Amino acid sequence: MSRTLKGPEEELSPTLQVSKVSESVEIERPTEVKDIPPAKLSIRNLEAWFGTKRALKGINLDVRENSITAFIGPSGCGKTTLIRCLNRMHEMTPGASAKGQAILDGMDMYDAKVDPVTIKRRIGMVFQKPNPFPTMSIYDNVAAGLKLNGIKDKKLIDDIVRESLEGAVLWEEVKNELNKPGMGLSGGQQQRLCIARALAMQPEILLMDEPTSALDPIASSKIEELVHGMKKDLTVVIVTHNMQQAARVSDYTAFMYLGELIEYGDTKQIFENPRMELTERYISGKFG
Amino acid sequence: MPRLMDLGISSVSENLSEMGNMAQRSLQIALDSYFQNNRSRKKVFELNEKLRSLEDEVGDIATEIVARYQPVAKDLRFIRASMEIAYIFWRFGRYSYDIIDTVDELHTGLDCNKTAVMEMSSFVLKAMELSLLSLRTRDETIVEKLYELDSTVDTLYRKYLRGTINANNKDDWKVHSRCDICNILILRYLERISDHACYLGDCVSYLVTGLSSPRR
Amino acid sequence: MEKIQQEKANLKYQLQNTMERKSSRKRKINKLVTILCIICVGLAIVPLGSILFEVIKNGVSALSVEFLTQRPGSMISGRGGIGPAIQGTLITVGIASIIAAPVGIFAGIYLAEFAGNGPLPHAVRFFNDVLTGLPSIVLGIVGYIVIVLVIGSFSVWAGSFALSIIMIPIVVRVTEESLKVVPNSIREAGYSLGIPKWKITLHITLKTAFSGVLTGIVIGISRIAGETAPLIMTILGTSLFFTGFDDPVDALPLRIWRLASQPYDSAHAQGWAAALILILIVLLFSVTLRLLAARKGFKVRVIRYSNV
Incomplete structure (x- = not known):
């Protein structure tokens, strides 16, 4: 298992980097040009289906490294489908399929040669409802990904479990009851346990699908603070139906409607001065 | 169905248009009292007080809207602009009061040469009129015109100031008249009003386009 | 306008009336169903109990x-x-x-x-x-x-x-x-x-x-x-x-x-x-x-x- 560490020699390039694979495609780029981090994940012409119903109609978008990107939009706009395409989880649903490109550091994860299972080791995911493994203790929940992927070094696992729980700001609350069942925690704690479980795999990107929709406001704001703190180590993509949450937590915001990307840009710009009428109407609560 | 936020926004809107009318009226009254030698200080003072309390009220409602509804996009820009616009209107009122105060203090028992003030006030009234129009119609293109008027006003002010100084330099400083002081002060206030009219134009431009124009 | 108000009030009155009349009947039905359920449970348990009873009564003597x-x-x-x-x-x-x-x-x-x-x-x-x-x-x-x-x-x-x-x-x-x-x-x-x-x-x-x-x-x-x-x-x-x-x-x-x-x-x-x-x-x-x-x-x- 290699830990991803970013050394100072990897200077972030201030200019937009478009992957060679798709120079022809026009990219939505944030309008207020400041120091834009390089693209960690480039989505090109991504389409997704449920059976014969097209849920995504060709999405092009660059997810920026070490930043938080939020997908917003009314129910059924495809934001959850899109995020589930980013670790090839979408196609696990019976009848669902996806095509297009999602280029992670130059490697297209939709390439035929790529194993969808290994992709998920590099891209973690947190779900709408907290879903710790019901039969496992807190410790085992965090260690499950490592153990079931063949890591046997007990000391290493112990270290990573602690590190991940600390990363998910849960360590102080559970350090004396690591052997208790994960299901015994409160909803907010369970969700942080799930985050710790994802962090244990040392992901480069963390996908969060409405991670606070089942939580109360206090637990939600804890998750938000946590997410904000995580971006120094990894890239976060978050789907939310709470626009204020997107405004609070994200650096970039993508607004989707009916399976299309309507507008993508700097969060401040999207919320203060959206360019598209549709975005304006949605975020000011005039429809949706 | 109107959103809850719309109630607050429309009350801010009403307050602003009332303030605009009051600001315009108070400047008119202040200038008239100079031109026609009548005394309306109390009226302008009352208008000024009213403007100040309305400015507070706009600030309160705006803050409440932000706290309660977290406005975004056009709503957010309107809230942000409305606080600045309310302040500008209050400044209008305040300068009008300063004008009438100056007239009261210095112009009692005199009949000065009012041509300079007359000349400049026509531009300033025009600028104020235009700035209010741009707010009413949300026409951000008017801001260009406002800056043109402002530069004319600036030029006039400088010209009169220099003229007065030069005239007084020839003789003894002591001889400069109360009229000169009175005129210069009034012109100075008018020049400030013209500046604020430009700021109002800037606010409208931000409100419509979302881009804050660089202070010129 | 007033007519509608009147009708609404009437409707409300009727609804309340029927509800009051029906509620005592409903309670009775409720009780009846509960009793029925208990009887069924008894019917299911009785054979099981009697079998166990018979088996123990007749079998215990032979145990050693x-x-x-x-x-x-x-x-x-x-x-x-x-x-x-x-x-x-x-x-x-x-x-x-x-x-x-x-x-x-x-x-x-x-x-x-x-x-x-x-x-x-x-x-x-x-x-x-x-x-x-x-x-x-x-x-x-x-x-x-x-x-x-x-x-x-x-x-x-x-x-x-x-x-x-x-x-x-x-x-x-x-x-x-x-x-x-x-x-x-x-x-x-x-x-x-x-x-x-x-x-x-x-x-x-x-x-x-x-x-x-x-x-x-x-x-x-x-x-x-x-x-x-x-x-x-x-x-x-x-x-x-x-x-x-x-x-x-x-x-x-x-x-x-x-x-x-x-x-x-x-x-x-x-x-x-x-x-x-x-x-x-x-x-x-x-x-x-x-x-x-x-x-x-x-x-x-x-x-x-x-x-x-």
Whole structure:
């Protein structure tokens, strides 16, 4: 298992980097040009289906490294489908399929040669409802990904479990009851346990699908603070139906409607001065 | 169905248009009292007080809207602009009061040469009129015109100031008249009003386009 | 406008009125249904209770250490015991469950996790249901033809084979159903960690459904422990202790049947006692398995962090 560490020699390039694979495609780029981090994940012409119903109609978008990107939009706009395409989880649903490109550091994860299972080791995911493994203790929940992927070094696992729980700001609350069942925690704690479980795999990107929709406001704001703190180590993509949450937590915001990307840009710009009428109407609560 | 936020926004809107009318009226009254030698200080003072309390009220409602509804996009820009616009209107009122105060203090028992003030006030009234129009119609293109008027006003002010100084330099400083002081002060206030009219134009431009124009 | 207001008020009045009138009736109906339910529960429990009562009343007198350990003696004397029958049941049922449990569980896993909804799994499910409903004597005949005739003697193998065929569909069905109630979000959590599907199924999904699967096994074992018909065709029954897997053995249901068909009172008393023992064995087994499962729930591993 290699830990991803970013050394100072990897200077972030201030200019937009478009992957060679798709120079022809026009990219939505944030309008207020400041120091834009390089693209960690480039989505090109991504389409997704449920059976014969097209849920995504060709999405092009660059997810920026070490930043938080939020997908917003009314129910059924495809934001959850899109995020589930980013670790090839979408196609696990019976009848669902996806095509297009999602280029992670130059490697297209939709390439035929790529194993969808290994992709998920590099891209973690947190779900709408907290879903710790019901039969496992807190410790085992965090260690499950490592153990079931063949890591046997007990000391290493112990270290990573602690590190991940600390990363998910849960360590102080559970350090004396690591052997208790994960299901015994409160909803907010369970969700942080799930985050710790994802962090244990040392992901480069963390996908969060409405991670606070089942939580109360206090637990939600804890998750938000946590997410904000995580971006120094990894890239976060978050789907939310709470626009204020997107405004609070994200650096970039993508607004989707009916399976299309309507507008993508700097969060401040999207919320203060959206360019598209549709975005304006949605975020000011005039429809949706 | 109107959103809850719309109630607050429309009350801010009403307050602003009332303030605009009051600001315009108070400047008119202040200038008239100079031109026609009548005394309306109390009226302008009352208008000024009213403007100040309305400015507070706009600030309160705006803050409440932000706290309660977290406005975004056009709503957010309107809230942000409305606080600045309310302040500008209050400044209008305040300068009008300063004008009438100056007239009261210095112009009692005199009949000065009012041509300079007359000349400049026509531009300033025009600028104020235009700035209010741009707010009413949300026409951000008017801001260009406002800056043109402002530069004319600036030029006039400088010209009169220099003229007065030069005239007084020839003789003894002591001889400069109360009229000169009175005129210069009034012109100075008018020049400030013209500046604020430009700021109002800037606010409208931000409100419509979302881009804050660089202070010129 | 006023008319509408008036009508609304009228409607409200009527609604309240009817509700008041109906509420007393509703309460009565409510009570009636509750009583009916209690009666039905009683009807279901009474036979069970009376059977247990009869079995204990008639059987206890014949119980002794000798009875549990000795070979059957002469039918008239009332001496001797059911030792070989207890031994035979444990061996036959044990082997049958060792065959049936894994086969049933894996087939259930296949149906629930891997098969989907195509024609093949559909057919498998259908035949599985048919198999569950098949008369057990038919399976005895199958055991007789497939094994007894081939190796030339009644045997433990044949009996275990026949019993496992009875048990497998039960385990398959229950395993499939218990796996299907495991929320999909649990599997997705596993996928999202890059764990291969087979590992998720074995280590996460199956573990989550474990108590359900265990129930299936308990039901299956209880069912085959009491089967008589297929055993007549396969292990035949004997009064000797176990002599080898290729030889006939005795079994409790068979022994009960033999004892009951005798004309002597002493044999009948022994029959009742044997029935009591069979019930106790099934009960004991079921309770033990549940206790074991409950204890296994959370493995305790002490983790020490030096600087905590």
